[in-house]
Amino acid sequence: MGKKLIEDVAMPTDARVNVEQAFGVMERRGCAKEDLDYLRSIISDKVIYDFSGYSGITTFLAISSKPDEKNLCVKICDTPHQLERSYVMLNLMSKYSLFPSVTEYISTNKDYLVTEAIESPMALNVFDDFRSLSSFMGRALRHFHDIQWNIASMTELEKHFISSKTSSILPEALSHENGLRFLAQYQNDFDYGAMKEYLKKYQKDYLEDEVMIHGDFNPRNVFVKDDNLVAVVDLDDTCFGDRHYDIYFSMWTVALYSGILDNLELVKECENIFLDSYGREKIDQRRMDYCKKLTCMYWQEHNDIRGLI
Numbered sequence: 001m002g003k004k005l006i007e008d009v010a011m012p013t014d015a016r017v018n019v020e021q022a023f024g025v026m027e028r029r030g031c032a033k034e035d036l037d038y039l040r041s042i043i044s045d046k047v048i049y050d051f052s053g054y055s056g057i058t059t060f061l062a063i064s065s066k067p068d069e070k071n072l073c074v075k076i077c078d079t080p081h082q083l084e085r086s087y088v089m090l091n092l093m094s095k096y097s098l099f100p101s102v103t104e105y106i107s108t109n110k111d112y113l114v115t116e117a118i119e120s121p122m123a124l125n126v127f128d129d130f131r132s133l134s135s136f137m138g139r140a141l142r143h144f145h146d147i148q149w150n151i152a153s154m155t156e157l158e159k160h161f162i163s164s165k166t167s168s169i170l171p172e173a174l175s176h177e178n179g180l181r182f183l184a185q186y187q188n189d190f191d192y193g194a195m196k197e198y199l200k201k202y203q204k205d206y207l208e209d210e211v212m213i214h215g216d217f218n219p220r221n222v223f224v225k226d227d228n229l230v231a232v233v234d235l236d237d238t239c240f241g242d243r244h245y246d247i248y249f250s251m252w253t254v255a256l257y258s259g260i261l262d263n264l265e266l267v268k269e270c271e272n273i274f275l276d277s278y279g280r281e282k283i284d285q286r287r288m289d290y291c292k293k294l295t296c297m298y299w300q301e302h303n304d305i306r307g308l309i
């Protein structure tokens with residue numbers, strides 16, 4: 001693999017923005033006056049940072065200078081109801097530690113989700129080498145997978161969102177024309193037709209719904225304090241699924257963010273550290289191989305690498 005993939009990626013910049021500029025952008029975007037009035041009432045006295053990724057959803061963090069006032073995270077999306085699943089999942093998961101609480105969900109001509117902002121830094125900004133990041137992420141993902149969900153106490157809507165996502169992952173992967181080029185390059189596998197055939201053939205043997213998977217367990221969605229996992233965000237892809245899907249995808253994002261994808265030896269070392277830290281007793285190589293292809297086909301080409309971060 002000759003090419004350093006990280007050079008193809010413009011990393012998100014988490015920039016401080018002027019309050020008036022931020023509201024100016026929202027007005028031009030067509031946000032309704034009463035929704036903007038509400039947002040003004042809760043964030044205009046705070047310092048605002050734009051943390052938007054590339055998913056098309058705007059994310060602002062609003063940080064207060066008053067010690068007794070809550071900091072907020074505001075997500076805005078142009079498609080009505082698109083944040084509803086995130087809202088329902090967060091409401092469910094905020095009963096467990098590790099997840100921010102929900103302040104408000106508004107669905108009008110746009111969707112708005114206001115939550116508590118996590119005050120600790122994200123893993124990406126804490127570890128400065130791939131070995132410590134990999135070790136942390138492996139341990140953090142295991143912690144997430146070990147959460148015991150009380151399914152009996154879930155509402156019908158919560159169960160509906162979880163099961164519909166679980167059952168849509170494979171059909172969606174099979175419906176895509178291409179897999180994600182960056183992931184295929186890393187796997188050295190561009191035969192998308194063969195990947196789909198394999199996914200269909202071994203679905204029953206290798207794909208299991210055994211834990212709640214996060215779906216996008218990358219170092220920007222995970223927060224750290226004193227070397228421990230303190231919070232997890234971005235629950236849009238969370239559902240019951242195969243742990244190997246999360247493991248493979250997370251290992252790949254660690255290598256991606258660390259800028260080592262062009263060095264196979266370092267990638268191998270990164271994966272070994274991750275798996276040791278996660279706990280190898282839980283790893284089944286056949287299911288890992290299956291989930292490699294599933295991940296590649298699920299994240300379709302046109303999303304590009306930016307859809308992941």
Ligand SMILES: Nc1ncnc2c1ncn2[C@@H]1O[C@H](COP(=O)(O)OP(=O)(O)O)[C@@H](O)[C@H]1O
Nearest residue numbers: 051053055059073100116117118220221233234
């Ligand atoms: N509650 C929160 N507290 C602090 N930071 C957050 C919070 N939610 C999101 N962020 C930051 O904003 C970034 C983008 O938000 P995220 O929910 O991951 O949306 P997406 O990745 O779909 O754009 C995250 O990577 C994270 O760094």
Ligand SMILES: [Mg+2]
Nearest residue numbers: 053221234309
């Ligand atoms: Mg994210």
